Amino acid sequence: MRKTCIIFGSTTGTCESLASKIADKLGIAANDIINVNDFKAEMLSEYDNLILGTSTWGAGDLQDDWYGGGLKILQSNDLTGKTVALFGCGDSASYGDTFCGGMAELYDAVKKQGAKVIGSVDADNYSYEASAAVINDEFVGLALDEDNESNLTDERIEKWVEQIKNNL
Numbered sequence: 001m002r003k004t005c006i007i008f009g010s011t012t013g014t015c016e017s018l019a020s021k022i023a024d025k026l027g028i029a030a031n032d033i034i035n036v037n038d039f040k041a042e043m044l045s046e047y048d049n050l051i052l053g054t055s056t057w058g059a060g061d062l063q064d065d066w067y068g069g070g071l072k073i074l075q076s077n078d079l080t081g082k083t084v085a086l087f088g089c090g091d092s093a094s095y096g097d098t099f100c101g102g103m104a105e106l107y108d109a110v111k112k113q114g115a116k117v118i119g120s121v122d123a124d125n126y127s128y129e130a131s132a133a134v135i136n137d138e139f140v141g142l143a144l145d146e147d148n149e150s151n152l153t154d155e156r157i158e159k160w161v162e163q164i165k166n167n168l
């Protein structure tokens, strides 16, 4: 069986709790939920599927901890044969012109290194102005907004997990 981990970066704990929710739905064990601060290049040989999560900070930037080494690991290793799914959280009301933009940096990195990316979602189901994480009217991964639309989170996760689970 292909092994899956979740790697997340989170400043105030929002993306971290979303990572746990997603893990629950996919039956991923707590050991395989990794804070990006603990992510090491050697772990890439252990996992076939990477679910990568980030909140968005600054103006459309990745969550800070990703810049501490995790992004570099993705950018400097061959990811051919890996399947990657992305999720992100942001605030579409206060930061509607960079909503969940941080996912774009992860997307670009893993695509460039040969990973297969799954789990894009229809952007029409969100209220936002612009996002670097939207390509052809789809977010490159699951966009979540705990600041304004937390009532939609469970349903969004449920639907997304159904979409990706048979491809992991």
Ligand SMILES: Cc1cc2nc3c(=O)[nH]c(=O)nc-3n(C[C@H](O)[C@H](O)[C@H](O)COP(=O)(O)O)c2cc1C
Pocket: 009, 010, 011, 012, 013, 014, 015, 016, 055, 056, 057, 058, 059, 060, 061, 063, 089, 090, 091, 092, 095, 098, 099, 100, 101, 146, 147
């Ligand atoms: C200073 C600041 C900048 C932010 N910038 C963005 C942004 O550009 N785009 C976005 O979607 N959300 C932005 N957010 C919202 C956070 O991404 C959001 O609150 C998220 O849920 C925080 O998750 P975390 O606790 O896992 O880091 C920003 C929040 C703050 C306080």
